[in-house]
Amino acid sequence: MLNVSDLSVDYGSTRVVDKLNLVLENSEILMLVGPTGCGKTTILQALAGLIPISEGKIDLGSWVATPSKSIPPEKRNVGMVFQDFALFPHMTVEQNVCFRLKDTALADHWLTLLGLNEFRNAKPARLSGGQKQRVALARTLAHEPAFVLLDEPLSNLDASLKDSLRWEIREALKTAGVPAIWVTHDQDEALSVGDRVGILNKGVLEQLDTPERCFSEPASRFVAGFLGDACFIPATVLGANLQTPIGTAPGKSIGHTTADVDVLIRPDDLIATLDADAANATVLWSRYEGESRLCAATLDTGELLKVRVSHEVSVSPDARIHLRLNSEHPLAYYAKEK
Amino acid sequence: MTSWPKSYPFALLIALMALTPIGVLFSLASDNAQLFDSRNLQVLGNTLALMCLTVAGSVLIGVPLAFFTAYVNIPLRRLFLIAFAAPLALPSYLGAFTLYYAFGRGGEIENLTGITTPSLDGLWGASLVMSLYTYPFVMLTTRAALLSLDASLVNAARTLGQTLFMSLWRIVLPRVINSIAAGALLAALYALSDFGTPAIMGFDTFTRVIFVEYNAFGLSQAAMLSLQLMLIVVLVLFMESRIGGDKERPGKHLTLWLPRWVSGGFFVSFLPIVLLSIVLPLGIFTLWLIREGTGGFDFTFAWNSAYASMLAAIAAVVLAVPVAHAAIAGKAGRLMERITYFGFGVPGIVMGTALVYLGLQIPVLYQTLALLVLAYVLRFLPLAVGTIRSTAENQDAGLVKAARVLGASPREAFMRITLPLTMRGMVAGAALVFLEAMRELPATLMLGPTGFETLATYLWRVYEAGYFGRAAVPGLLLVLLSGLGLVLMLSGECRAEFSVNEDSRR
Numbered sequence: 001m002l003n004v005s006d007l008s009v010d011y012g013s014t015r016v017v018d019k020l021n022l023v024l025e026n027s028e029i030l031m032l033v034g035p036t037g038c039g040k041t042t043i044l045q046a047l048a049g050l051i052p053i054s055e056g057k058i059d060l061g062s063w064v065a066t067p068s069k070s071i072p073p074e075k076r077n078v079g080m081v082f083q084d085f086a087l088f089p090h091m092t093v094e095q096n097v098c099f100r101l102k103d104t105a106l107a108d109h110w111l112t113l114l115g116l117n118e119f120r121n122a123k124p125a126r127l128s129g130g131q132k133q134r135v136a137l138a139r140t141l142a143h144e145p146a147f148v149l150l151d152e153p154l155s156n157l158d159a160s161l162k163d164s165l166r167w168e169i170r171e172a173l174k175t176a177g178v179p180a181i182w183v184t185h186d187q188d189e190a191l192s193v194g195d196r197v198g199i200l201n202k203g204v205l206e207q208l209d210t211p212e213r214c215f216s217e218p219a220s221r222f223v224a225g226f227l228g229d230a231c232f233i234p235a236t237v238l239g240a241n242l243q244t245p246i247g248t249a250p251g252k253s254i255g256h257t258t259a260d261v262d263v264l265i266r267p268d269d270l271i272a273t274l275d276a277d278a279a280n281a282t283v284l285w286s287r288y289e290g291e292s293r294l295c296a297a298t299l300d301t302g303e304l305l306k307v308r309v310s311h312e313v314s315v316s317p318d319a320r321i322h323l324r325l326n327s328e329h330p331l332a333y334y335a336k337e338k
Numbered sequence: 339m340t341s342w343p344k345s346y347p348f349a350l351l352i353a354l355m356a357l358t359p360i361g362v363l364f365s366l367a368s369d370n371a372q373l374f375d376s377r378n379l380q381v382l383g384n385t386l387a388l389m390c391l392t393v394a395g396s397v398l399i400g401v402p403l404a405f406f407t408a409y410v411n412i413p414l415r416r417l418f419l420i421a422f423a424a425p426l427a428l429p430s431y432l433g434a435f436t437l438y439y440a441f442g443r444g445g446e447i448e449n450l451t452g453i454t455t456p457s458l459d460g461l462w463g464a465s466l467v468m469s470l471y472t473y474p475f476v477m478l479t480t481r482a483a484l485l486s487l488d489a490s491l492v493n494a495a496r497t498l499g500q501t502l503f504m505s506l507w508r509i510v511l512p513r514v515i516n517s518i519a520a521g522a523l524l525a526a527l528y529a530l531s532d533f534g535t536p537a538i539m540g541f542d543t544f545t546r547v548i549f550v551e552y553n554a555f556g557l558s559q560a561a562m563l564s565l566q567l568m569l570i571v572v573l574v575l576f577m578e579s580r581i582g583g584d585k586e587r588p589g590k591h592l593t594l595w596l597p598r599w600v601s602g603g604f605f606v607s608f609l610p611i612v613l614l615s616i617v618l619p620l621g622i623f624t625l626w627l628i629r630e631g632t633g634g635f636d637f638t639f640a641w642n643s644a645y646a647s648m649l650a651a652i653a654a655v656v657l658a659v660p661v662a663h664a665a666i667a668g669k670a671g672r673l674m675e676r677i678t679y680f681g682f683g684v685p686g687i688v689m690g691t692a693l694v695y696l697g698l699q700i701p702v703l704y705q706t707l708a709l710l711v712l713a714y715v716l717r718f719l720p721l722a723v724g725t726i727r728s729t730a731e732n733q734d735a736g737l738v739k740a741a742r743v744l745g746a747s748p749r750e751a752f753m754r755i756t757l758p759l760t761m762r763g764m765v766a767g768a769a770l771v772f773l774e775a776m777r778e779l780p781a782t783l784m785l786g787p788t789g790f791e792t793l794a795t796y797l798w799r800v801y802e803a804g805y806f807g808r809a810a811v812p813g814l815l816l817v818l819l820s821g822l823g824l825v826l827m828l829s830g831e832c833r834a835e836f837s838v839n840e841d842s843r844r
């Protein structure tokens with residue numbers, strides 16, 4: 001179990017990571033997600049011991065690192081998978097995977113499991129991007145780390161490869177039974193692969209929870225917007241329910257709220273009908289996405305909402321539509337912004 | 339039908355001129371020299387021993403320093419880099435001169451502190467001095483390669499459980515070995531061709547023996563020895579051309595945060611190098627200046643140095659322009675440029691021998707300043723060609739086209755666009771040639787007209803006569819000139835680094 005408390009990292013006078021607290025449970029995959037420059041890669045480097053930390057404590061049980069007592073990376077029993085793969089160019093695939101191993105049985109195991117047997121004697125330069133990342137993963141896991149850090153492992157790969165490799169890596173980590181912290185800037189990746197998701201903004205961890213909770217009950221407006229299409233409309237709290245201009249739904253308060261609140265509405269919380277008589281919104285734009293069509297519409301009361309309609313329905317800008325709130329699950333609501 | 343660029347005939351002529359010394363040496367050596375004797379064999383052994391020890395020393399100092407300056411996060415990093423690179427700018431004979439008189443029984447160190455130090459001469463003395471002044475070659479080539487490597491490979495090795503030292507050893511070192519070799523070969527070339535250091539240390543290498551033969555009127559024997567030395571030089575140059583660069587996709591830059599006492603200890607252990615190569619020579623010259631004053635020194639020496647060097651600088655730039663132009667114009671021109679580079683590899687003592695003989699054959703030139711200037715030009719022309727070509731290459735080709743479209747003739751476009759824009763390169767090239775010529779020793783000794791004393795030759799006479807205290811003023815002036823050279827060199831590097839920063843910010 002990796003225990004990180006109050007971890008801060010400074011670059012010169014700039015604070016890049018501010019008071020990070022997290023606990024990595026045995027064999028869980030924790031996703032860290034956030035926009036560029038939010039400090040997610042810095043966190044990984046600090047955990048691996050590649051950069052010094054300014055405050056706080058990293059505790060694996062077998063070692064504890066503090067600002068005054070730095071543990072060198074080689075003593076941390078950590079595994080790291082790099083964005084640019086970091087395969088040693090002057091060694092073959094097999095030599096890479098066996099880098100520090102006395103017993104090569106585990107190397108054989110992972111090379112076989114990840115389908116790399118035919119490339120054993122190839123130099124990394126000859127491999128494709130996906131193969132390189134498999135080799136990097138095999139190398140990391142064969143060295144039996146206590147925990148694995150993945151630094152945007154898929155960002156240098158083709159989109160078509162990402163979906164399948166994402167699952168392959170998850171399966172491999174689960175098979176090895178080793179906990180992992182996986183950094184990405186892709187919210188789909190974060191929500192689909194992780195057991196828990198942490199959302200970072202400007203060096204601060206804004207929320208750390210299951211993907212479902214992060215998506216449906218975001219701790220802040222930033223988290224709501226980062227994880228998916230998010231719109232806010234004013235609402236009034238009536239007991240457990242919310243009263244909005246387009247209908248009522250159960251609600252859940254995030255933080256301290258009064259009677260007048262803003263409610264988070266995602267496209268799937270709405271139903272749109274082409275009922276010109278009861279229309280209460282005007283279409284601003286519509287974007288064809290294959291399986292469905294994403295529309296933005298302005299309510300007659302002035303708020304912007306996004307909604308999905310069937311791909312068979314054609315809506316053009318300026319069309320009048322009817323929007324109705326339709327949610328069984330509680331909608332997250334926030335205090336009004338001043 | 340393609341017509342030849344106008345600069346080709348000129349460049350061809352200059353290229354042929356650069357080859358004359360070797361032709362002269364062949365005709366001279368074929369006169370009546372003995373091809374090889376046992377004494378020869380010993381000189382060969384001495385030269386190779388000095389070369390090998392210098393290479394070993396410069397690698398042992400240069401490689402760790404390269405790692406230190408490239409990767410370790412220390413305050414005032416740039417200042418330390420300059421301090422560690424500074425010995426490159428100093429001619430090693432100044433170091434040899436001061437170290438020779440500082441160490442040993444009755445040396446300046448004993449005079450000052452009463453502690454008797456072992457004397458510094460012969461093979462070990464010469465090797466030490468050479469290593470002290472050639473390690474920056476290795477440091478700079480290695481450092482450049484280290485900076486281009488991707489940091490995540492070392493990080494990967496460390497997270498896999500490899501110690502830092504072993505990671506550098508197994509992952510980084512194999513990938514910069516070519517750059518280390520390139521720097522080591524430069525150090526080898528320097529060791530082969532330097533005259534002052536082995537001469538002062540009393541160690542019989544080719545350069546020293548050639549000078550002795552020349553003084554004993556054994557000119558054809560000197561020519562034969564020169565050819566043998568050239569053969570080794572060509573071998574080293576050939577090896578250098580076979581070394582491939584370390585080509586790798588550049589990546590993130592590795593920075594190591596070592597505990598303060600580690601980087602501090604590392605730094606302290608390298609301090610003696612700067613002390614010996616920079617601080618000690620400066621200190622000794624200053625000491626002599628205080629003790630002996632400026633006695634015996636005549637400022638015409640400095641003027642003579644400057645005058646001959648200035649002529650050489652102007653001539654070199656005038657000749658370099660057509661060569662640089664030809665090099666850009668086409669493949670044949672590129673070859674001609676390569677031929678002019680040949681002079682840079684010819685040791686000064688060899689160039690001197692060849693031109694002395696040329697002077698004897700062409701009485702108009704004999705004992706004239708023109709011959710000395712010719713020697714400077716042939717040796718240092720590549721410096722001017724290099725700077726001029728690189729500024730001209732970086733120029734936007736569209737500018738000349740734009741001028742032509744606006745109605746300018748090729749001649750006018752050259753005069754009004756190309757020439758002003760290459761001016762900076764020409765000035766920099768001239769300055770480099772000037773500084774090198776100011777510090778040149780062996781060719782100046784052999785070719786200077788009778789009574790024409792320069793800073794470098796005066797230093798030599800002082801050494802021969804044993805009045806070492808009188809070396810203070812010329813020594814300090816030469817150090818000052820070397821400092822100017824270093825500033826010039828570094829300002830170039832600053833610009834390069836600046837533009838890199840600009841690029842990465844985009």
